[in-house]
Amino acid sequence: MNVILGIESSCDDTSAAVLIDGILRSNVIAGQKVHEAYGGVVPELASRAHQKNILPVVSEAIRQAGIKKEDLTAIAYTRGPGLLGSLLVGTSFAKGLSLGLNIPLIDVNHLQAHALSHFVKENPEDETPSFPYMCLLISGGNSQIIIVKSPEEMEIVGKTIDDAAGEAFDKCAKVMGLPYPGGPHIDRLAAEGNPDAFKFSKPHIPGLDYSFSGLKTSFLYTLRDNLKQNPDFIEENKADLAASLQKTIIDILLDKLAKAVKIYQPREIAIGGGVSANSGVREAVKKFCDERGIRSWIPKRAFTTDNAAMVAIAGALRFSKDYNTDYSLPPYARTTISNQD
Numbered sequence: 001m002n003v004i005l006g007i008e009s010s011c012d013d014t015s016a017a018v019l020i021d022g023i024l025r026s027n028v029i030a031g032q033k034v035h036e037a038y039g040g041v042v043p044e045l046a047s048r049a050h051q052k053n054i055l056p057v058v059s060e061a062i063r064q065a066g067i068k069k070e071d072l073t074a075i076a077y078t079r080g081p082g083l084l085g086s087l088l089v090g091t092s093f094a095k096g097l098s099l100g101l102n103i104p105l106i107d108v109n110h111l112q113a114h115a116l117s118h119f120v121k122e123n124p125e126d127e128t129p130s131f132p133y134m135c136l137l138i139s140g141g142n143s144q145i146i147i148v149k150s151p152e153e154m155e156i157v158g159k160t161i162d163d164a165a166g167e168a169f170d171k172c173a174k175v176m177g178l179p180y181p182g183g184p185h186i187d188r189l190a191a192e193g194n195p196d197a198f199k200f201s202k203p204h205i206p207g208l209d210y211s212f213s214g215l216k217t218s219f220l221y222t223l224r225d226n227l228k229q230n231p232d233f234i235e236e237n238k239a240d241l242a243a244s245l246q247k248t249i250i251d252i253l254l255d256k257l258a259k260a261v262k263i264y265q266p267r268e269i270a271i272g273g274g275v276s277a278n279s280g281v282r283e284a285v286k287k288f289c290d291e292r293g294i295r296s297w298i299p300k301r302a303f304t305t306d307n308a309a310m311v312a313i314a315g316a317l318r319f320s321k322d323y324n325t326d327y328s329l330p331p332y333a334r335t336t337i338s339n340q341d
């Protein structure tokens with residue numbers, strides 16, 4: 001029996017998951033409500049919450065999988081990128097447990113884990129992508145077009161030069177007075193609104209790179225100008241504002257994806273990261289792929305935001321009999337999608 005424990009602590013979710021012979025048996029996630037009052041993640045509070053959550057979350061994942069910790073074969077953990085204090089909690093815990101149980105440790109790159117999340121199987125017959133495939137990785141911290149050549153070999157061919165798609169959702173939601181994180185609120189409101197009610201500016205960036213900061217400014221100016229005439233403008237138009245914002249973000253994402261498809265001609269496209277939970281994005285990417293005869297991989301919502309199931313599978317794909325991360329390797333806050341040793 002091959003039993004991999006995954007541990008994720010890169011931002012504000014403490015998560016642990018167990019894979020038995022490649023099949024997911026548990027995926028426990030403890031979110032952190034403490035940040036809501038601040039309109040964004042407060043790093044110091046995140047590390048403290050991870051410290052409080054990590055033991056109960058790991059114990060619960062092991063319990064739900066119906067195993068004992070002594071049954072574990074190896075431990076995969078997120079080494080980076082992310083918030084350094086948060087990563088330190090997961091990294092130290094994973095190292096301690098690996099040392100205590102005398103089993104191998106597998107460091108995982110968080111961005112690679114997002115790109116590989118489609119390999120998580122809940123049933124043996126679940127299908128998985130074939131290499132190479134294209135991945136649109138869209139989260140609170142990243143917007144990237146990646147060519148996934150193998151579990152470890154990934155090439156970023158386009159990326160944001162300023163804000164990430166998730167930040168565009170969250171920052172615009174914030175100016176509308178919606179709670180943090182705003183992405184899911186925009187998604188919910190957009191379902192009731194007219195996506196053509198408002199026009200916001202789109203970037204003109206060459207190549208495959210993204211930019212979302214101009215959209216944020218254009219959204220802000222629209223609110224400011226209209227609020228001068230009507231103080232209830234946001235309240236009266238919130239569904240249309242959300243729908244128009246969501247449509248603009250989707251258009252920006254798909255414009256560059258279409259360019260990337262022309263160049264790289266992928267047979268399969270996957271999406272991943274928190275923003276891939278968005279209903280409009282999911283529908284648009286599926287339609288985009290169907291129209292071009294490309295196979296689309298749209299993740300289950302549970303595997304879009306930060307979760308340890310994707311860390312466990314990324315670790316399992318890296319794992320071999322002699323693999324063992326050096327205990328002296330520190331976590332890293334920033335890196336690209338390649339592994340950093």
Ligand code: KG4
Nearest residue numbers: 139140141166181183187274275278305306
């Ligand atoms: O991958 P993720 O959990 O971690 C970070 O990179 O931080 O992504 C979080 C991001 C946030 O910006 C959040 O607003 C966005 O994903 N998000 C959504 C939706 N669900 C989460 N954005 C739009 N629609 C959603 N349904």
